[in-house]
Amino acid sequence: MILRILKNIDFTILFAVLALSAFGTVMVYSASMVSGVMVYEVTPDFFFKRQAISWGMGLFALFLGIIFPYKNYRRLFKLILLVTVVLLALVFVFGHTSNNAQSWLPIPGIGKFQPAEMAKMSLIIYMATIFTKKSDYIDDFTRALLPPIILMMLVVAMILKQPDLGTALIALSVSGLIIMSSGVRKIHLFSMIGIAVVGAIVMYNFGLSEEQLSRFNGAYQPFEYADDAGYQLINSYLAIHNGGLFGTGLGAGVQKLGYLPEAHTDFIMAVIAEELGIIGVGVVLLLLGLIVLRGLFISMESHDTFGRLLAIGVAGLIGIQSMINLGGLTGLLPLTGVPLPFVSYGGTSLLMMMFSAGMLINIHAVSKIKKSQQEKAAA
Structure with a gap:
């Protein structure tokens, strides 16, 4: 079966993921080589080496996602969700705090792991599984919608508690996208949207810290x-302006020299804009767009509801996270600390994104194999 899957690989997604992740590793070096010494007091290649190791592990995660039959996630979804909830709970006991967020679990001899990144993928698998099972009575709000929404909100609340508003927003948005795609009644859908809007207003007025509120001002x-609050965004604007069409050249950016905080994480696209110009930004956006669009096409090609919802969830995850990251560095959205998929520094994010891309490739391959079998049977 593995050989048949490998013969039906979606090379568009594979190429885009490999190109983005390899390019991102190079850009992490360019963006962090000065700040690594000046701000973090490490060697110039410290973050590059860590990202290169993560990239190597990500290649394995990508391969694993490709060869592991996606239908098995339906059998494992309870275990996956349980492990995720336990890890999120452990963060509050043993978690490492950075940038006022307690989001990382230290792993001796390896580094840090961010369970919230895993939670996004776990929720996609859970929501796709549950709404596949409930498809026969999807019109019944109490039986079909209420239980998974409550569990989803529990996971989102645990992420918010860290606090990690950006990741919580992504998890909530992707879960909502799967619910919208599951065939729920319009009245239920509009009711949930209304509740979400009211919840957002209440959250803005009563649930955000002063630091989080300041990000709206910024x-x-x-x-x-x-x-203070606007410092990062202003320097992001300067980086984009400096780059122009063709950029200042790889490694020749100025804003990363202590002016642009988090240049290798949240604001890596600003560094790309300065050093490689609009053309460099365009290439990155094109590759991200290819992955998202192929994911949506794969969802339409899928022969079963679970595969369709899973593909929609993964494509939505990559697309929504990209928009939130880019919205932050352009001032369209408040800063949330969300990494750019496949490109920003961050081992857990890179691993989970490459694994999720492998899942998309697996769904595509299985669909092609099944279609070929049906054509042979019909002949």
């Missing part, structure tokens, strides 16, 4: 808060 009034 996004929409950056020049009035140039010394």
Whole structure:
């Protein structure tokens, strides 16, 4: 079966993922070689080496995602969700705090692991499984919708508690996308959207810390808060302006020299814009768009509801996370600390993104194999 899957690989996704992740590793080096010494007091290649190791592990995760039959996730979804909830709980006991968020579990001899990144993928598998099982009575709100929504909100609440607003927003959005795609009644869908809007208003007025609220000022009034909340965004604008069409050249950017905080993580696209210009940004957006569009096409090609919902969830995850990251560095959205898929520094994020891309490739391969079998049977 593995050989048949490998013969039916979606090379568009495979090429885009390998190109983005390899390019991202190079850009992490360019973006962090100065700040590594000046800010973090490590060697210039410290973050590059760690990202290169993560990339190597990501290749294995990609391969594993490709060869592991996606239908098996339906049998394992309870175990996957249980492990995720346990890891999220352990964060509050043993978690490492960075940038005012307790989001990482230390792993002796290896580094740190971010369970919230795993939670996004676990929720996709859970929601796709549950709404496949409930497809026969999807119109019944109490039986079909209420239980998975409650469990989803529990996981999202655990992520919010860290606090990690960006990841929680992504998990909530992707789960909502799967619910929308499951065939729920419009009245139920609009009711949930209304509740979500009210919840967002309440959260904004009563649930956000002063630091989180300041990010709205930084996004929409950056020049009035140039010394604090708007500092990152203003320097992001300067990086984009400096780059122009062709950029200043790889490694020749100025804003990463202590002016642009988190240049190798949240704001790596600003470094790309400065050093490789609009053309470099365009190539990255093209590759990300290819993955998302192919994911949506794969969902339409899938012969079963679970594969369709799983593909929609993965494509939605990559697309939504990309939009939130890019929205932050352009001022369209408040900063949330969300990494750019496949490109930003971050081992857990890279591993989970490459694994999820492998899942898409597996869904495509299995669909092609099944279609070929049906054509042979019909002949």
